[in-house]
Amino acid sequence: MPHFFTEEHEAFRKSVRNWVEKELAPHALEWDRAGIFPREIFKQAGELGFLGIHHDPAYGGSGLDYWYVTAFCEELVRSRNAGVNMALLVQSQMATPIINDIGTDEQKREFLAPALAGEKIAALGVSEPGAGSDVAGIKTTAKRVGDDYVINGSKMWITNGTRADFITLAVRTGSEGFGGVSLLTFPTDVKGFGVSKKLDKVGNLSSDTAILYFEDCKVPVRYLLGEENEGFYHVMVNFQGERLVAALLATATMDLMLQDALQYGNERQAFGKPLNKFQVWRHKFVEHLTSLEAAKRLAYHAVELFDGKENPVKEISMAKLFAGDLAQRVAYDCQQFYGGMGYIEETHVARAWRDVRLLTIGGGTSEVMKEIISKLVGL
Numbered sequence: 001m002p003h004f005f006t007e008e009h010e011a012f013r014k015s016v017r018n019w020v021e022k023e024l025a026p027h028a029l030e031w032d033r034a035g036i037f038p039r040e041i042f043k044q045a046g047e048l049g050f051l052g053i054h055h056d057p058a059y060g061g062s063g064l065d066y067w068y069v070t071a072f073c074e075e076l077v078r079s080r081n082a083g084v085n086m087a088l089l090v091q092s093q094m095a096t097p098i099i100n101d102i103g104t105d106e107q108k109r110e111f112l113a114p115a116l117a118g119e120k121i122a123a124l125g126v127s128e129p130g131a132g133s134d135v136a137g138i139k140t141t142a143k144r145v146g147d148d149y150v151i152n153g154s155k156m157w158i159t160n161g162t163r164a165d166f167i168t169l170a171v172r173t174g175s176e177g178f179g180g181v182s183l184l185t186f187p188t189d190v191k192g193f194g195v196s197k198k199l200d201k202v203g204n205l206s207s208d209t210a211i212l213y214f215e216d217c218k219v220p221v222r223y224l225l226g227e228e229n230e231g232f233y234h235v236m237v238n239f240q241g242e243r244l245v246a247a248l249l250a251t252a253t254m255d256l257m258l259q260d261a262l263q264y265g266n267e268r269q270a271f272g273k274p275l276n277k278f279q280v281w282r283h284k285f286v287e288h289l290t291s292l293e294a295a296k297r298l299a300y301h302a303v304e305l306f307d308g309k310e311n312p313v314k315e316i317s318m319a320k321l322f323a324g325d326l327a328q329r330v331a332y333d334c335q336q337f338y339g340g341m342g343y344i345e346e347t348h349v350a351r352a353w354r355d356v357r358l359l360t361i362g363g364g365t366s367e368v369m370k371e372i373i374s375k376l377v378g379l
Contacts, residue, residue: 004067004300012068016075019048024079029346031206033200037084039117039197040165042091046118051092055100060116066307069093070300071121073248077256080348083206085249090159090207091115092244095122095168097169098183098234099239101274102226107373109167111185124166125155125186126235132157135170135235136178140214142171144221149173149184151217154196157362161210162198164188167293174229185223192217203355214248240313242363243320244306247299250323250359254292254330257352262339281337288330295323314376321369331356 005013023044031037045051046060053068055061062068062191075304099112114120131137140153151171157158158167167186172179186193196211226234262285299319305312331353335342342349360366 003303005071009067009071009346012064013046013075016050016072017078019044019050020075020078024081024084024201026065026083027350028079028084031081031084032345032351033205035205036208037081037087037206041084042088042118042121045088046116046117050364051088051096051118052116053092055096055116056111058111060101061100063135066303069245070082070248070303072257074252077252079352082249082253082352083204084356086204086358087160087207089245089249090124091122093245094238095124095160097241098168098225098238099185100378101237102183102234103185104222105138107185107225115166120165121160121163122327123158123160123167124238125158125169127157128154129211134355134370135181135232136176138170138172138181140169140171142173142182144173145218148218149221149224150185151184151192151214151219153215155212157199158210158212159207161212162195162208167212168225168259170231170235173363178232180229181232181235182228183225183234184219185225186217186219190219197296202357203207203351204358216357237311239363240311240316243369244302245301246359246363247295247316247319247323249295249319250327250331250356251292251299252357253352254286254288254295254323254327255357257330257334257349258288258292260348261285261337264292264338267372269324275337278360284333288326288333291326292330295319295326306309314373315371317364317372317376319360319364321373325366327356327359 037172050072052061053064053072057063070279079085096112097114097183103112114230115122128140134366135178140150165188167188169184170187171182171184172180172350173182187249189208192215196213199209199211266274266277302312302319305315334349335353338347341347344350
């Protein structure tokens with residue numbers, strides 16, 4: 001292991017792996033077919049401290065460094081169920097960090113603490129039918145009326161959307177553009193809120209993803225996160241954590257696919273010899289293992305900067321771009337290597353092949369990453 005991981009990190013990694021392999025992996029195919037997984041998994045993860053790894057200990061977090069989050073992401077892929085992974089990481093690394101960073105004590109006690117304990121399910125409400133990575137283009141409004149905000153609009157692609165107890169919600173409180181965006185903690189038992197539709201996705205089948213609507217929903221002004229009309233910056237910072245998680249999931253998923261494929265190639269025979277003895281496959285795997293090592297080092301470099309409280313937008317964007325695109329090629333070749341066995345859902349590589357497509361789409365497409373990087377290097 002790289003020097004970043006201490007004995008304490010490795011002990012934590014082992015505890016994550018034990019839980020994942022015992023409680024999650026045996027149900028991977030079952031939960032994909034059901035299109036959902038039990039709510040109890042959030043509670044288990046909370047009780048084990050996996051939902052608040054680097055959150056404030058005053059509200060149930062552990063206050064640990066980001067290398068523990070890295071180990072968590074790397075072991076979570078052993079669930080062999082990308083939907084479960086996505087749902088848990090939205091809860092722990094996307095919907096709650098903003099509350100942890102800028103929330104009031106009251107907001108943290110009402111929303112953050114029960115989310116870290118797994119007692120409440122959280123969602124992040126930024127994307128809309130007409131605005132994904134373009135946060136400045138959101139249309140959902142929150143108008144101040146006395147001591148309340150009245151919210152109208154819709155959100156789309158919301159993970160945990162059908163059963164979230166609250167949403168970290170981006171709304172427009174001011175003029176058009178990035179200067180009019182604010183953030184609210186939004187409890188989903190508010191009158192006028194509902195789920196328009198649960199989306200049928202190509203992959204990540206066990207995570208519920210939904211279109212949400214808001215019709216004259218009233219929430220108290222005390223649910224405003226930070227200052228009014230200053231939410232855009234916090235969303236942008238939050239995006240970095242989301243994209244870094246995507247890079248780590250990509251590298252860990254590739255690692256697992258390649259390990260599985262190499263084992264399969266030792267056991268599966270064709271024309272009187274193991275598949276791994278064919279030069280075409282040996283060379284292809286060497287290329288992928290080399291590229292994987294580069295992807296992992298790039299991601300670790302971004303983690304090191306991020307853990308140092310920097311905002312390494314360029315490095316994180318590069319890590320996500322490189323690992324996400326590489327994962328498409330690795331998944332394709334691993335599935336091809338399995339032949340017919342790679343085309344049935346009982347085989348993990350078949351599910352991984354469809355699930356990794358999200359890694360070049362979610363949290364900002366590869367094309368968006370290229371635009372970000374091009375600006376940062378002066379192109």
